Amino acid sequence: MKYHRLTEEQLHEMHREFAVFLAANGIDKVKWDEIKRSNSGQLTKFLENFSDQVWDTIIRQCKYLEFVAQNQLFLFKTDEKLVTALVIQVSDSQCDLATSLGFQWMIDHIRSDAVALSSASKSYQPDRSTFIYSYMLKGAIPTNGKRYEGIKSYFSNSIK
Secondary structure, rough: OOOOOOOOHHHHHOOOOOOOOHHHHHOHHHHHHHHHHHOOOHHHOOOHHHHHHHHHHHHHOOOOEEEOOOOOEEEEEEEOOEEEEEEEEEOOOOOOOOHHHHHHHHHHHHOOOOEEEEEEEOOOOHHHHHHHHHHHOOEEEEOOOOHHHHHHHHHHOOOO
């Protein structure tokens, strides 16, 4: 298995997609019910293959990731060969960047010494899929990139 198996809750939420997956593999409801009753090895194989397919799709479609700690924000742009990270750190221990108030405070103070900006780009080690999946396991979430693209201008115009 390339990734981890989806939880029962995730599988339940994706029951329609899973039904299509089974149909594409020639499994109808009667066959599936029989597999569930009598063939745990085959059941595990189907669940793992479906999970890998779901994770592959999520990772392939991921263009941006965000990881937020209380006083740090990591914004990633995941191009095909290169990942670029914008890192924002605030020195005010009362500022929680995971909240909208904390994020707004950071924007309001982005040019002050209370906000540190850094950025870097690098090629993936070992590959893009592994990078994205490992960060998602740490708590990063795929996003539409609005924060990355909005904040990126502060980095290019920064005199800090």
